[in-house]
Amino acid sequence: MIEMKKRDKIYINNGSNLIKMTLELLEMANVKEELNPGIKIIIKPNLVVSEKAENGATTHVEIVEAIVIYLKENKIEDITIAEGSWVGDGTSTIPAFKIGGYLSLAEKYGLKILDTKKDNVETVKFDNLNLNVCKSFLDADFIINVPVLKGHCQTKITACLKNIKGCIPDDEKRRYHRIGLSKPIAGINTVIKPSLHIVDGICGDLNYECGGNPVEQNRIFLSKDPLLLDSYLSKLIGYNPEEIDYLNYGLKYELGKFHDKNSEIIELNSDNRIKTYENRNNTKKNNKHKPLAIEKLERFIDDNSSCSACYSSLIFALDKLEASKIENINEKIKIGQGFKKEAIVRTKVGGIGIGNCCIKFKKNITGCPPTGLDVLNFLKQILNNEKS
Numbered sequence: 247m248i249e250m251k252k253r254d255k256i257y258i259n260n261g262s263n264l265i266k267m268t269l270e271l272l273e274m275a276n277v278k279e280e281l282n283p284g285i286k287i288i289i290k291p292n293l294v295v296s297e298k299a300e301n302g303a304t305t306h307v308e309i310v311e312a313i314v315i316y317l318k319e320n321k322i323e324d325i326t327i328a329e330g331s332w333v334g335d336g337t338s339t340i341p342a343f344k345i346g347g348y349l350s351l352a353e354k355y356g357l358k359i360l361d362t363k364k365d366n367v368e369t370v371k372f373d374n375l376n377l378n379v380c381k382s383f384l385d386a387d388f389i390i391n392v393p394v395l396k397g398h399c400q401t402k403i404t405a406c407l408k409n410i411k412g413c414i415p416d417d418e419k420r421r422y423h424r425i426g427l428s429k430p431i432a433g434i435n436t437v438i439k440p441s442l443h444i445v446d447g448i449c450g451d452l453n454y455e456c457g458g459n460p461v462e463q464n465r466i467f468l469s470k471d472p473l474l475l476d477s478y479l480s481k482l483i484g485y486n487p488e489e490i491d492y493l494n495y496g497l498k499y500e501l502g503k504f505h506d507k508n509s510e511i512i513e514l515n516s517d518n519r520i521k522t523y524e525n526r527n528n529t530k531k532n533n534k535h536k537p538l539a540i541e542k543l544e545r546f547i548d549d550n551s552s553c554s555a556c557y558s559s560l561i562f563a564l565d566k567l568e569a570s571k572i573e574n575i576n577e578k579i580k581i582g583q584g585f586k587k588e589a590i591v592r593t594k595v596g597g598i599g600i601g602n603c604c605i606k607f608k609k610n611i612t613g614c615p616p617t618g619l620d621v622l623n624f625l626k627q628i629l630n631n632e633k634s
């Protein structure tokens with residue numbers, strides 16, 4: 247597998263045109279300098295369930311389409327899309343490929359589809375574990391990992407490293423759950439090492455990997471270092487990376503480095519951040535599940551034209567406050583560009599405000615946008631101060 251150079255950056259793009267956003271990221275990261283015609287490429291999306299991407303669990307097919315367009319422009323023809331849905335989704339991933347739009351994509355561009363549930367298996371040794379992996383990933387020259395950023399009911403977050411669990415057979419997935427997920431998740435990433443990670447941050451789920459409560463962020467992320475990106479993304483959705491066991495194992499196994507204040511983040515189209523409600527009607531219309539958990543949290547929010555990236559930080563933070571604490575928030579939390587006019591008065595005004603647009607509120611967390619972790623710590627501090 248090709249190990250890419252210059253792994254120390256995170257690229258972010260904002261907007262609603264997923265193909266354009268992804269192509270801009272690939273150009274910006276100059277991925278083509280490390281591609282050679284004739285190499286064998288696997289693209290690994292997240293198709294954990296047979297659901298449309300709007301439900302918050304699976305990768306938007308437009309992102310993969312943009313990757314294919316980019317590869318073809320750079321004379322790459324041997325492209326396979328490979329995935330194995332979760333064990334409860336049946337013995338075939340084909341329904342998930344179909345519902346996600348991947349069969350049509352394969353037909354349009356002449357791609358191969360690989361259901362990893364049917365792939366040959368090879369056993370590799372790692373530490374004191376024998377790990378069974380789908381052989382096709384070992385034979386690829388270049389793997390592009392295209393996970394969804396979402397919450398996870400057991401591991402807290404799923405993004406780059408966790409998505410590689412789709413590269414193992416079903417009985418091995420069951421075994422991971424028996425022996426504890428964290429160490430084997432990191433272990434499998436020492437064997438299957440994607441060269442590139444492009445994370446779908448359009449509307450990943452609040453706290454459950456199978457979707458149902460999509461949180462709009464309208465962002466796509468790219469990095470060559472999965473640990474750098476995962477540790478950064480964990481902060482966005484309200485977790486300290488040290489809380490995530492498999493990220494700690496990733497550090498131990500030298501899969502990359504954690505994000506810190508010196509990490510370089512290159513953001514494109516920050517003036518094109520999508521407003522929170524801009525796509526909301528579409529999401530609801532296409533979504534057979536209503537995002538009820540999010541609606542419950544929204545009763546604590548006074549939104550006035552917020553960017554969805556900012557709003558998502560607040561939603562992820564509120565979700566992590568214990569139920570007893572959240573009920574102690576006795577005023578609506580202000581967020582959004584509409585509150586900027588209050589930011590031009592000299593004196594602070596009463597209230598709790600999120601982000602730079604709300605800087606003139608007496609209680610404010612700065613950032614444009616602040617991370618979910620920043621917002622969570624800020625709200626905890628307010629609640630603790632009110633108690634004492």
Ligand code: SF4
Nearest residue numbers: 553556601602603614
């Ligand atoms: S602080 Fe920044 S991200 Fe948040 S609403 Fe204002 S402009 Fe948008």
